[in-house]
Structures are given as C-alpha cells and as structure tokens.
Amino acid sequence: MKIEIKDLYFTYPTGVEALRGISLTVESGEQVAIVGQNGAGKTTLVKHLNGLLLPTRGQVKIGGWDTTKYPVAKLASRVGYVFQNPDEQLFSRNVGMEVAFGPKNLGFDAERVEALVNDALVLTQLADKTETNPYDLSATWRKMVALASILSMDTDILIFDEPTTGQDAVNVARIAHVIAELRKRGKTVITITHDIDFCAENFERVIAMSQGKILLDGRTNDVLGREEILASTYVDPPQLTRLGKRLGFKNTVRNQEEFLNALKK
Amino acid sequence: MHERLSFFVKRDSPIHRLNPMTKAVMALSLVLIAFLSPWYWTPLALFLFVILPLSLVARVAREYWNFILKVILPTLIILFIMQAFFLPGESRSIFEVFGLEITELSARLAFRNVMRILVMISSFTILLLTTHPSELMSDLSRRGLPGQFAYVVISSLQIIPQMQAKAQTIISAQRSRGLDTQSSFLRRVGGILPLVGPLVFGSLVEVEERAIAIEARGFTSTRPKTFLREIQDTSFDRALRWALIACVILTLILRIWLS
Structure with a gap:
C-alpha cells in the first residue's frame, strides 16, 4: 500500500509550525527510518499517516485514501501505530485480550482474530505470557505487548515510534527480528528512532528531518555518509561509519560486514 | 496542547509586585466589606471605584472583562432574575408573570446580592490573575x-x-x-x-x-526550610494589610452600631 504525502504543512493550535512542506512517497513494502533532533516534526509527520492529525495544508493519501475523508478508526485497518509509551494503551486483564482488542475493533471474525493474535504473540515471543496481566510484566515486555497488539491488526503499514528506547540489547534484537519478518511479509514499516545503530542495521531507507522539513531522504548508506548535514539535526552516524570515513574508505559503510569487506580490499 | 489551569497572567504592574499575602488580604477584605457594609450602595461603589481601577492598574483589564462578560455575567443575570422573583418583599409590584411577581423591594435586594457576588468573584479573579499560585503557596508556607x-x-x-x-x-x-x-x-x-x-x-x-x-529532596524534613524564590514583603505591603484589616473592622463596627 503506497503512502503519498504532498506538500504537507501542519501548525498546532498553539501556533507552532511543526511541518513546513513535506513531500514524500513510500512504496508498498518499504522499510523506512526517520531520524532527527527532538522537535524536528517526526511524530507530527507520522500522526498524519493514520489521520490522528489532519493537514493544515497539503494532502496525505494512504493507498489512495485521503486521510481527511476517513475516520481514524477506519484508517486503522490500513495503518497500525505503536505509540512510544505502552502504558498509554494497555488496559486488558491479560495479554491475549489486549492483543485481540485491535483486530476485534476492525470487525474480523473470531477465527481470524485468534489466528492473528497467535501469530502476533509468537512473533513477539509472548506466546507463554498470554494469560499474564500486562501490568505484571516488566517495561520491556509491556513494550512487546503494545507491539503485538498492533501487529495483530494485520495492517499493510506499521508505524513504530521509538521502539528501542529504554530497551536492552536482547529486546532490541527481538524488535529487529519482528521488523525483518515484516519485511519478508511485504509490510511497509516506518520507524522513528534516535538509535542510529538500530537504524543503520535494519533499514534500507532513511529520512532525516529538521525543523519541520526533510533534510535528507535516500538509501541508508547515502544518508549516513552525509555527516555534516546530519550534524545540523544532531544525528551522529554510527561509529563504524565515522571510522570508515576517517580511514578513507571510498564507500560509506554502516555495519560490521560492510566495514570488514571494505577493510579487506 | 497543555491547557493552562491557573489564571495567572505574567505582566509587570504595581499589583503584580505586591506581596501575595497582601493581595490575598485585599481580596478577602473587599469581600467582607461588600457583605458586611450597612449601606446599600457599598458593593456597587467598591466595584466601580476599587475593582475597576485595580484591574486597570494591574494591567489585566482585558482578561478580567473577558472572564466576567463570558462566564460571570450570564450567571449573575440568571441569579438576579431568580432572586427578584423569589425574595420576599411586600411592596409595589413592577413586573408580573405566571402569578410570580417582582416587587420594588425584591428587585433592590436581588441587585444588592448580585453586586456583592460580583465584588467577591472580581476581587478573587484579580488576585488569581496577578498572583502565580506557587508564589502564593510559597509565601504562605514561609508564614507557617x-x-x-x-x-x-x-x-x-x-x-x-x-x-x-x-x-x-x-x-x-x-x-x-x-x-x-x-x-x-x-x-x-x-x-x-x-x-x-x-x-x-x-x-x-x-x-x-x-x-x-x-x-528524595527532603519534603518531610523537619529542619527549617529555605526558599528558592525570594518574595518581597515591603513595609508598604504591611501598612496596606493593616489598613485593609482596619477597614474591615470599621465596617463591622458600623454594621453593629447602625443596626
């Protein structure tokens, strides 16, 4: 499902101009990371994708649907949005019910709900915690429950707002695994992140934002190579990328494999 | 996105600079005088000659009127009508509907009550418009x-x-x-x-x-506390407070004496 954003402007009621002319197309099945300093407009931008915010000017289309013409509850069948703080959405008595809430809202039949819930729980490694109350789980696992509760909605587009913040390495790997699986299934994933290593290792396309505008948009290696421009939005490329640059590699590298290959040449 | 709950408007005015306690005493005194005064026209006079000038001196007239006209005036009008109809008053009838009547006396009493309430709300509105709640509270905790x-x-x-x-x-x-x-x-x-x-x-x-x-920052510590925010309490503040208290006592004496 294609995302088309045309000349999007958004001003908050307080008068803050959060987006100033964003044009962007994300093809079906693409995996995109959005980086940039705090207040760059990343969250404001993704909140337009499921109609939580509506453009002050410009247009957002999700698979041909203009977001101003459909209610959020309807757009939820196309765009899943995992909020940053899981505690702002968990309310059920147990994990299973929590994860079933979304697909039930979308009106799927009982059989499909069960299949989707099971799939989401397996994918997030929560299958053994179905009966647990989400509030008895640690913060890391609650984050996985929130993730599962959106995965189970089987939307073509998924938005993750800072999925790795405050997570240990094991859980970051779990989240990376989920994203890799979603890529295989042809889902579009848009992730906001400050975790530049996570971004470098899991995404093929990176968008850097600053002050409500897109600064850079392109292949991960190309974007991470533009150290000076990234610095203006307080993003440091990964250490290996910077080291590669210092060593005078011709191409930008972003992970160990690329680094070692470049070193061997 | 965050809605402001406190009324406080940050401006620089002689009223803003007063000690919060002085302003609180002022608000309370105005209310007491309006309710205790034996003279019929006192609340109206307080409104016209004290509250209105205060709102101008405090440079919050716009916010004050905004609040009074939008929120308080409609309430007061309803209150006036209710009181005028239902207060007992054996005198010349001036309006009658469905067997209910407004008499000269009930209208007079209703008007006085409405003016008293207007003074009460106005004086506290000005207090809240010119005093940050945390300033008031830290001054009060300084006083025990x-x-x-x-x-x-x-x-x-x-x-x-x-x-x-x-x-x-x-x-x-x-x-x-x-x-x-x-x-x-x-x-x-x-x-x-x-x-x-x-x-x-x-x-x-x-x-x-x-x-x-x-x-973790020693909230329940029993040691004497110091205050981050220095709050001015000038001799003028103290004089003003005593003067206001004197006015209230005077009103009380007049009330007892004249009744």
Whole structure:
C-alpha cells in the first residue's frame, strides 16, 4: 500500500509550525527510518499517516485514501501505530485480550482474530505470557505487548515510534527480528528512532528531518555518509561509519560486514 | 496542547509586585466589606471605584472583562432574575408573570446580592490573575502553612492539565487501534474502559513517582526550610494589610452600631 504525502504543512493550535512542506512517497513494502533532533516534526509527520492529525495544508493519501475523508478508526485497518509509551494503551486483564482488542475493533471474525493474535504473540515471543496481566510484566515486555497488539491488526503499514528506547540489547534484537519478518511479509514499516545503530542495521531507507522539513531522504548508506548535514539535526552516524570515513574508505559503510569487506580490499 | 489551569497572567504592574499575602488580604477584605457594609450602595461603589481601577492598574483589564462578560455575567443575570422573583418583599409590584411577581423591594435586594457576588468573584479573579499560585503557596508556607497543604493545592493545579494531555494521548493510541470514539453513543460507552484504564493506572504510578521524587529532596524534613524564590514583603505591603484589616473592622463596627 503506497503512502503519498504532498506538500504537507501542519501548525498546532498553539501556533507552532511543526511541518513546513513535506513531500514524500513510500512504496508498498518499504522499510523506512526517520531520524532527527527532538522537535524536528517526526511524530507530527507520522500522526498524519493514520489521520490522528489532519493537514493544515497539503494532502496525505494512504493507498489512495485521503486521510481527511476517513475516520481514524477506519484508517486503522490500513495503518497500525505503536505509540512510544505502552502504558498509554494497555488496559486488558491479560495479554491475549489486549492483543485481540485491535483486530476485534476492525470487525474480523473470531477465527481470524485468534489466528492473528497467535501469530502476533509468537512473533513477539509472548506466546507463554498470554494469560499474564500486562501490568505484571516488566517495561520491556509491556513494550512487546503494545507491539503485538498492533501487529495483530494485520495492517499493510506499521508505524513504530521509538521502539528501542529504554530497551536492552536482547529486546532490541527481538524488535529487529519482528521488523525483518515484516519485511519478508511485504509490510511497509516506518520507524522513528534516535538509535542510529538500530537504524543503520535494519533499514534500507532513511529520512532525516529538521525543523519541520526533510533534510535528507535516500538509501541508508547515502544518508549516513552525509555527516555534516546530519550534524545540523544532531544525528551522529554510527561509529563504524565515522571510522570508515576517517580511514578513507571510498564507500560509506554502516555495519560490521560492510566495514570488514571494505577493510579487506 | 497543555491547557493552562491557573489564571495567572505574567505582566509587570504595581499589583503584580505586591506581596501575595497582601493581595490575598485585599481580596478577602473587599469581600467582607461588600457583605458586611450597612449601606446599600457599598458593593456597587467598591466595584466601580476599587475593582475597576485595580484591574486597570494591574494591567489585566482585558482578561478580567473577558472572564466576567463570558462566564460571570450570564450567571449573575440568571441569579438576579431568580432572586427578584423569589425574595420576599411586600411592596409595589413592577413586573408580573405566571402569578410570580417582582416587587420594588425584591428587585433592590436581588441587585444588592448580585453586586456583592460580583465584588467577591472580581476581587478573587484579580488576585488569581496577578498572583502565580506557587508564589502564593510559597509565601504562605514561609508564614507557617504546612508544606503538605501547599503541595495539595499546587499539585492539583498541575495534575489536571497533565492528565488532560495524557488522556489525549491515550485517546489517540486507542483510536489508532480502531476504537471508535466518534460514532454512536453505545459504541462510545463500550470504549470507556480502554481510555479510563491506562489513565487511572498511569496516574497512580505518577503520583507515587512524584511522592518519591519530592521525598528524595527532603519534603518531610523537619529542619527549617529555605526558599528558592525570594518574595518581597515591603513595609508598604504591611501598612496596606493593616489598613485593609482596619477597614474591615470599621465596617463591622458600623454594621453593629447602625443596626
């Protein structure tokens, strides 16, 4: 499902101009990371994708649907949005019910709900915690429950707002695994992140934002190579990328494999 | 996005510079004088010759009128009509409908009551417009008000806007999960739990964290406390307070003496 954003402007009621002319197309099945300093407009931008915010000017289309013409509850069948703080959405008595809430809202039949819930729980490694109350789980696992509760909605587009913040390495790997699986299934994933290593290792396309505008948009290696421009939005490329640059590699590298290959040449 | 709960308007004016206690005493004195005074026209006179000039000197006239005209005036009009109809007053009838009548006396009494209430609301509005709540509370705790009490007042003023913001995020999160908050009433009633649940859990957690945070900074310490914010209390402030208290006592004496 294609995302088309045309000349999007958004001003908050307080008068803050959060987006100033964003044009962007994300093809079906693409995996995109959005980086940039705090207040760059990343969250404001993704909140337009499921109609939580509506453009002050410009247009957002999700698979041909203009977001101003459909209610959020309807757009939820196309765009899943995992909020940053899981505690702002968990309310059920147990994990299973929590994860079933979304697909039930979308009106799927009982059989499909069960299949989707099971799939989401397996994918997030929560299958053994179905009966647990989400509030008895640690913060890391609650984050996985929130993730599962959106995965189970089987939307073509998924938005993750800072999925790795405050997570240990094991859980970051779990989240990376989920994203890799979603890529295989042809889902579009848009992730906001400050975790530049996570971004470098899991995404093929990176968008850097600053002050409500897109600064850079392109292949991960190309974007991470533009150290000076990234610095203006307080993003440091990964250490290996910077080291590669210092060593005078011709191409930008972003992970160990690329680094070692470049070193061997 | 965060709605402001306190009325405070940051300006530089002689009234803003007064000690918060002085302003509180002033507000209270005006109310007492308006209610105790034996003369019929006192509340109106206070409104015209004290409250209005005060709002101008404090440079909050616009905010003051905005609030009075939009919120208070409609209430006062209704109050006046109710009182005029129902206060007992054996005198010449000036208006009659459905067997209910407004007499000259009931209209006079209703007008006085409405003016008293106007003075009361106005004086406290000006107090709140010119005094930051935390300044008032820190001045009161400096004068011996228990810290716990100040905490209750200040935290409730802060918690409500925070909860509003939190509720907004929760609503967004659940709508993103297909929760219908915009259609039929029945569907919306069914959608209460997913909204209230996280709000209540989250707020309980926050209250505990807040308590730990302030305790970590020695909230219940019994040692004498110092204050970060220096609050001016000039001799003019003190003189003004005594003068106001004298006015209240004088009004009280006149009232007893004349009745």
